[in-house]
Amino acid sequence: MTLDSKLVDITGRITQRSAGSRRQYLDRMNRAAEDGPRRAHLSCGNQAHAYAAMGADKDALTQAKSPNIGIVTAYNDMLSAHQPFKDFPDQIKEAARAAGGTAQVAGGVPAMCDGVTQGQPGMELSLFSRDVIALAAGVALSHNTFDASIYLGVCDKIVPGLVIAAATFGHIPAVFLPAGPMTSGLPNDAKSKVRQQFAKGEIGRDKLMQAEMASYHGPGTCTFYGTANSNQMLMEFMGLHLPGTSFVNPNTPLRDALTAEGTRRALAITALGNDFRPAGTILDEKAFVNGMVGLMATGGSTNLILHLPAMARAAGVILEPQDFSDLSEIVPLMAKVYPNGLADVNHFHAAGGLGYMIGELLDAGLLHPDTKTIAGDGLALYTQEPKLTDAGLTWVKGSGETLNDKILRPASNPFQATGGLKELNGTLGTGVMKVSAVAPEHHIVEAPVRVFATQEAVKEAFRAGEFNSDTIVVVRFQGPKANGMPELHSLTPILAVLQDRGLKVALVTDGRMSGASGKVPSAIHVCPEAVDGGAIARLRDGDVLRLDAVAGKLDILTEGVLERAPVTADLSENCYGIGREMFDLFRRSAGAATTGACSIN
16 A cells, blocks of 8 residues: 655654654664674673573573573562563563573663542643653663563653654664553443542542542553553554554463563563664654554544654654654544543454554555564554464454444545544644544633643642633643643543533643543643743733634734733642652753653653
């Protein structure tokens, strides 16, 4: 199939824009790779320290003739998505030995959950935890004794941070091994209804807790299509997973077989073999474009509009907001997964999942087919699905058709003709909106604003019954430099209540929403942020805004707003408690949301 001409143009624009930085990056990676396996360059003392506790693996490690894998793990047993990783290192080591190699846990990285910190002060560390993860993974791999790396991580900031590290150490291969989603529990729409009932005071906390525990009930990622599962999609579209592995449930024979196969593949693609596939060559402009296409086609998390530019920059690729917007115009929305539908990711996977979607997009000319992946050359490999038979693990051709067109549709008959995300530009600045979960009648909201500096103040106003007319709620001083750009997902239930009452309502903020941001139109990541004197810092109660997701506009309709001096805020409360005092350097170093809000690249 011929590539879509606009896809070619967008990719060409990114390639041209990135030419200098990408060339410098590849030069660095090539020089590092040319030195050969790093263990050969370590002193005997260096190596003795590295292998002292490795028992029977010592001989193989000192001879440096077989590959050694460095495992970077985000395991903890507080978070359901990462708890399954507990036994992965032992499984990886066993599989590596059986294949003639070795593996060591190079180090651990933190993994925090926005579901736990939602609406809490700890959320202000969330975005910057991505940069900490990248730094921690860099420390782990700096021992320089590894021929390949395996990354164990799933959720919101963890995968982006690990990809930044994988790109930085792009002279060696990187294989990402997922843990998979938890089995289906209480349906997501039922959980959402209970949350709204609680917000309206119709039920007590006991009923809310009952519903939440029935929804988040076991090991694995949450089953809605938020950032965690968007990350898994991304790794498959970009060729860092093995094909079809993203949504296989934890603690199953197939999951264990995929972990072992991922280990064998990591050993097979080192510089010691004949199929060298360093991460730096996989993470090129086409791979990132394919990732963005997957994001649009699935209606994925808005958080990835922050993370993808940060990941790409680590590989010398420069992405801009316009790239996302232009791709959204040509990529159809093919999936309906909660909050963009009633299905969860298990239902999506059963309906044909990513393999079906990749096949459809390849046939439509909307994906680059000629990318390098850890599985081999060409994205067509990712139309296959893994099966465990009596003979062992194998990959077979996918169904080639959707098994449930209420969840997954062909590119020729999508749920909507354009992608699930929309860039907004106008006199207020730039922002982004996830449109896939918002009904068309709410794509345009024009109303007076109520301005708040904290999400708690919004909740207080709601409890006091102050929202009784069409309103655009503006929550400012929530950007990366102000307080680390926390998600404001805890506002979703109350704003949904107002919308259900028949009011025209929207949220505008320089902060973030959850990857599962729902049916209320939300212009997020507004840039310049309030701390930088952006137009959002000049608004007053009663000013009229127009949010137009159809035209991609975010405009101030009240005259004279831009002539006002920007207000300032006392941000001292953001600087202390729950570890926030340690993140002052990150706040001061953070880039703009349009470049990924990153403090380390």
